[in-house]
Amino acid sequence: MVEVPSAVDRMLYEEGKELGPVMAELSGKVDIRSENGSMGAWTEDMFTRKDEFSVAMKAAMAPFFNTYYRL
Numbered sequence: 001m002v003e004v005p006s007a008v009d010r011m012l013y014e015e016g017k018e019l020g021p022v023m024a025e026l027s028g029k030v031d032i033r034s035e036n037g038s039m040g041a042w043t044e045d046m047f048t049r050k051d052e053f054s055v056a057m058k059a060a061m062a063p064f065f066n067t068y069y070r071l
Contacts, residue, residue: 002042 023032037049063069
């Protein structure tokens with residue numbers, strides 16, 4: 001997990017803004033979610049939106065293919 005930058009945290013929770021507009025404002029890119037997402041922006045594309053979904057899918061599927069869950 002990556003810590004949310006303090007500027008983003010403040011804009012989301014104190015100012016009540018949504019993540020898309022916040023990321024557009026900070027990155028200068030429109031529709032960042034269609035590229036590598038906020039995680040890609042925060043990690044310089046070392047961990048992208050695609051990676052997030054891949055990890056989530058693998059974690060969700062693991063119990064169905066792992067004998068430890070059948071004990």
